[in-house]
Amino acid sequence: MAQASKSESIASPTVGGTLQASEVRTTDYPATNGPLTSSNSLDPSVVEKLRRVVGEACVLTDPDELMVYESDGLTIHKCPPTAVVIPGSVDEVAAAVKILADAGVPFAPRGAGTGLSGGALSRSGSVIFEMARLNRILEIDYENRTATVEPGVINLHISQATAPQGFHYAPDPSSQSACTIGGNIAENSGGPHCLKYGMTTDHILSVDVVLPSGEVVTLGGGGIDRPGYDLLGLFVGSEGTFGIAVRAKVKLTPLPESIQTMLAEFMTVTDASRTVSEIIAAGILPAALEMLDGVTIRAIENSIFAGGFPTDVAALLIIEVDGLAAGLDAISEVLQRICHENNARAVRVAKDETERLKLWAARKRAFGAMGRVDTDLMVQDATIPRSRLPEVLDEIYRIAERHGLEVANVFHAGDGNLHPNISFDGRDPDQVRRVKSASDQIMRLCTSVGGSITGEHGVGLDKIDFMKLIFSDEDLRRMLDVRDAFNPLGLCNPGKVIPSIKTCRFCGFAVEDFRHKVWSKHEI
Numbered sequence: 001m002a003q004a005s006k007s008e009s010i011a012s013p014t015v016g017g018t019l020q021a022s023e024v025r026t027t028d029y030p031a032t033n034g035p036l037t038s039s040n041s042l043d044p045s046v047v048e049k050l051r052r053v054v055g056e057a058c059v060l061t062d063p064d065e066l067m068v069y070e071s072d073g074l075t076i077h078k079c080p081p082t083a084v085v086i087p088g089s090v091d092e093v094a095a096a097v098k099i100l101a102d103a104g105v106p107f108a109p110r111g112a113g114t115g116l117s118g119g120a121l122s123r124s125g126s127v128i129f130e131m132a133r134l135n136r137i138l139e140i141d142y143e144n145r146t147a148t149v150e151p152g153v154i155n156l157h158i159s160q161a162t163a164p165q166g167f168h169y170a171p172d173p174s175s176q177s178a179c180t181i182g183g184n185i186a187e188n189s190g191g192p193h194c195l196k197y198g199m200t201t202d203h204i205l206s207v208d209v210v211l212p213s214g215e216v217v218t219l220g221g222g223g224i225d226r227p228g229y230d231l232l233g234l235f236v237g238s239e240g241t242f243g244i245a246v247r248a249k250v251k252l253t254p255l256p257e258s259i260q261t262m263l264a265e266f267m268t269v270t271d272a273s274r275t276v277s278e279i280i281a282a283g284i285l286p287a288a289l290e291m292l293d294g295v296t297i298r299a300i301e302n303s304i305f306a307g308g309f310p311t312d313v314a315a316l317l318i319i320e321v322d323g324l325a326a327g328l329d330a331i332s333e334v335l336q337r338i339c340h341e342n343n344a345r346a347v348r349v350a351k352d353e354t355e356r357l358k359l360w361a362a363r364k365r366a367f368g369a370m371g372r373v374d375t376d377l378m379v380q381d382a383t384i385p386r387s388r389l390p391e392v393l394d395e396i397y398r399i400a401e402r403h404g405l406e407v408a409n410v411f412h413a414g415d416g417n418l419h420p421n422i423s424f425d426g427r428d429p430d431q432v433r434r435v436k437s438a439s440d441q442i443m444r445l446c447t448s449v450g451g452s453i454t455g456e457h458g459v460g461l462d463k464i465d466f467m468k469l470i471f472s473d474e475d476l477r478r479m480l481d482v483r484d485a486f487n488p489l490g491l492c493n494p495g496k497v498i499p500s501i502k503t504c505r506f507c508g509f510a511v512e513d514f515r516h517k518v519w520s521k522h523e524i
């Protein structure tokens with residue numbers, strides 16, 4: 001790890017087979033990894049030191065203000081922090097982290113709070129680092145096709161700033177108008193166009209990190225590759241448990257010369273799922289291949305995000321191809337033929353950019369549209385082999401039905417990255433119990449067919465107990481060893497990603513979370 005150069009202010013533009021019933025096990029939803037509680041307050045002397053570094057107004061301790069930070073986009077997990085620090089520079093992040101490290105106080109970084117795994121919320125009485133003030137695009141280097149940005153820069157702002165020169169930042173989570181590059185790096189976020197262009201990790205060239213000790217290091221060399229271990233690769237997707245990203249150099253990708261977007265209508269989810277498998281099997285790599293089921297379509301069309309989708313279908317596929325104009329019509333024809341061979345009722349190609357953008361706007365606001373259905377939304381995230389889409393989706397609908405719930409599926413079908421969404425009323429304990437039980441069964445279903453417990457939203461707090469579905473205790477111990485290299489006292493975002501291997505018999509918390517206390521305070 002190289003020492004980062006001092007932060008300088010550069011002016012920025014503002015800018016398969018049938019599923020056997022025995023493959024699905026029913027269990028109670030596993031208990032989360034220890035109780036989710038917050039200690040009441042932060043030592044006043046620590047608050048005072050933090051205020052001296054970032055300014056009076058940039059340390060929040062009022063319970064009303066802290067409530068804003070009690071959850072991320074997955075409201076089923078809630079816990080307010082003891083304080084929120086809002087640093088305005090790399091030096092301020094480093095100094096504030098040092099104060100907390102010296103005091104043995106845990107902390108967690110937070111971007112826009114759009115995360116869907118409970119990653120950016122406080123556990124163990126953590127202080128939250130709100131990164132919103134570090135929101136400048138520091139440099140755009142078209143010659144080398146890179147941009148250097150602060151972590152609080154909103155994903156879409158990079159594409160908006162570079163579009164006039166014919167570039168964009170390719171990873172496009174559906175939340176891209178709100179989520180930050182820091183959050184994207186931490187989650188290794190995906191998005192509709194990551195099917196062709198790759199996930200966040202494929203677009204990050206270097207990251208400056210404030211380690212949990214307060215030391216600032218640079219991971220990655222800004223180029224394609226460099227000698228030694230790929231510590232940058234380790235950091236991307238580490239979910240805020242290795243340190244705080246304070247600056248990143250990202251790749252800029254040229255805008256494609258030509259784009260064609262089509263909407264294919266299906267009267268059964270199975271036909272739409274088979275179409276997805278056949279498109280990929282035909283050797284075509286669309287830029288995006290998204291599926292929306294009937295429940296999702298109707299939620300969208302009943303909302304202000306309506307995209308003109310037909311509401312009488314069981315599923316829609318949005319299929320986009322891009323590249324050189326020459327040849328795109330031929331690929332589009334093959335795709336339409338595959339759709340029709342799989343009983344598509346109709347396939348329409350967006351006639352212009354306005355229609356294309358309208359389709360995407362409606363797709364990307366699907367989660368928002370579900371806000372009309374009920375007060376809370378459980379967004380699940382899992383991957384499965386694409387060839388098993390038809391049977392797994394069938395079983396997901398059956399699981400929801402058995403729990404007396406309605407599930408809506410909208411997802412990155414080309415990647416086999418499912419998002420079963422269940423709307424519910426979080427004030428009703430019985431509904432919450434049923435949602436958790438259904439989520440548990442969906443996760444077990446996906447792993448039983450060779451899938452994984454997350455495709456892009458991360459493990460965070462929500463999936464922590466599911467890690468044991470795919471990793472042994474020994475695997476998890478090795479992962480802790482890696483985490484220790486960055487975060488030896490466990491102070492940085494405790495209680496996330498890696499489940500407890502040992503639990504404290506007095507308090508029920510993961511021992512791993514409390515190493516900082518064991519080592520620095522000798523409290524347990």
Ligand SMILES: Cc1cc2nc3c(=O)[nH]c(=O)nc-3n(C[C@H](O)[C@H](O)[C@H](O)COP(=O)(O)OP(=O)(O)OC[C@H]3O[C@@H](n4cnc5c(N)ncnc54)[C@H](O)[C@@H]3O)c2cc1C
Nearest residue numbers: 111112113114115119173174180182183186190240245456
């Ligand atoms: C409507 C909607 C659509 C979505 N669509 C997608 C999608 O298509 N693809 C996808 O992958 N995700 C999607 N998401 C999930 C979410 O937007 C992403 O995970 C996003 O990357 C989170 O960014 P954020 O800035 O909101 O981070 P937060 O939610 O604030 O934090 C997420 C994690 O990142 C860590 N973190 C934040 N900043 C830093 C930093 N500077 N340094 C180190 N760690 C940090 C936090 O500790 C936390 O663990 C969607 C969410 C919503 C609400």
